[in-house]
Amino acid sequence: MKIFLGFVIWSVLSNGIHVEGSAEIDVMLKRLNKPAVKTIYSEDGDIIDCVDIYKQLAFDHPALKNHTIQEKPSVKLNSDQPGSLKPNSSKTIIPQIWRKAGKCPEGTVPIRRVRLEEITSASNVSQFGRKAPYYNRHLDIARQKSLLGDAFKSSNLQEKSEAFLLAVGYNYIGSQSHINVWNPKVESGDFSSGQIWMQNGPGDAFESVEAGWVVNRGVFGDSRTRFFAYWTKDGYKSTGCFNILCAGFVHTSKKIALGAPIEPISSGDNQYDIAISLFKDPNSGNWWLHFGDEIVGYWPGSLFSYLGHSAIVVKWGGGVYSSNVRKSPHTTTQMGSGYWASGLWTNSAFHTNIRIQDYSLQIKYPDNLAEYADEYNCYSTKLYRDNYKAEPFFYFGGPGKNPGCP
Template structure:
């Protein structure tokens, strides 16, 4: 019996280190970590590889095998009036921690190197960097009514998704060609190792169970990055997070053109309560000529999602969300996750306490940049994470505050 147990332990160890699991990880690492023309060791521990822009991950996608890279957008979101909540003393973040240690040469893009430990943290290498599948049931009704649809809590998420809790501001339309906001940057406290917490913009299209989405903002995601730093991120999917899409460049799809920003790279500084607030402007705009969606961070073009990835979104988006998301196996349970959203404070605490989106804008078929005419607030768990669309005066533009502590006396 002892010999059997020893053999079983050794066999399990061998299978893990040298068996199929290890081979799957090796294959994943080879696909993700392209040969570097230059390597930068960041002071925060990240390794940034400068890889040939024409040999980046995007072109591994079957739909992009013959894709001709676009180096700059033919369309931009455009300028907007600045209406920061504290009359302009907030400061925009324009760089990342890794850039203090060097820069990538022209003709390359900066890519955060993935480690074996990163992939080991997930249940399967094939799910690394992916969200769990979900539905947006209101999208079907929005398409049917061509955007003229009254949002209620029951209609937004029915049935509610497992493992995800959102606090968002929602605009429904029929032909959104772009969206933008200034996203307040925080480091939410108590993000659990199996959870993530984000502040972002979503552009959505398609049907409820196979919706298409492009997303951008910041996130704390220990399961992907192995720490609790606030990091820049993007996401895309064509089938409701089922099989397609991923965070950043952890699968093929997003085409990066920037040498300045590394997707998944840490952001610094972050906001602190009752002190200076930091933010960055994020915008996504559709090139109606070819269906590409261009992403801009802090007035700097990062890259684009090619229209060939999508069916609905290559024409327009049906819905825009601004706000935050917490993913955890312990949302909507009696022992709720302690992972916070935003700053970790309630939306009602307002500026310099709660996380915000301001300068909220959309672009539609009129090609005008405008504040959305109809907006609805929604929180999956209002006792855990809250929302507040707030005006300082009746003449001032609203600012959207959101977030919360997660587990508390009202959210046990």
């Protein structure tokens, strides 16, 4: 009898039949996991569904009802990679482990399958795959607007601590960098990223496109470092999400899956990085995401208002997102490698090959950069070069809770 009962329980769980009250989750899983033409079981445990490119989740968005897929950018987006890119040997990585087990057929795109346990482990099911909103004062400063009142700035919406290199202008239509890959220790309910942001709009309802690496158990169900993208139209309030956990991003690559693990991880002299590029097509207005030399897909220009013209702020750095930042005791979630930025090469997380593009279509090192950290005693920054001819490196990160960040 006990054996039979155990078999029944196992059968119920494995076949997706859930306990009472899970109707919302069932609907969510059905909406996120579109029917697969082919399914690939990766040795790292991920399941990759090869979905018809015209039946992906993006087209559930009302603004994309009659959208025609743009197969590639209308102009070639050349990256600027100087010969003196790295002070020591560092390898740029692209391949994803799932590809060892198979390939997606023509006309399909690889979509990482969302599992029941990933949604149920989230602290807030209705907010699954989304960041908490916050006020972005750098955008209001860039737009020469007065800051909002102290009541808003001190609200509990400020659940983030970022450390970044900041470029402010009016016609940014592209950015890129190489980010070395780490696996920071992250507390339950928190997440930590190394990324690029491109933003425009008012500080309380900004628009943003973002990409890089992240450790986020609340979305992916584990502590692995994964490739991610993100977008929002209203400061994370009600639009946008990680990867393709909501309608919006149009996936075009059949080689790269958003949310797949990144390996290997940097350690000491063995440094590994990913090349990330975000570019707006000057003809279609779509915002394209590149992962190395691979074009992953795009956010349609119709999703945005302010970013429909350009970004006015570009940030390179990292972020820790937790309800226990700006508090005591502070979260122990690490940013970057967990080392301070002063640790430099072999110890600290970095961005290098930092470039922007404006409407001149030239890719160049940005002028008038500024370093910023929300909590300097918890996470730090350092823009550094070995000599005046060397390629600059922007180091960032830190341990979180420490004697100076109690």
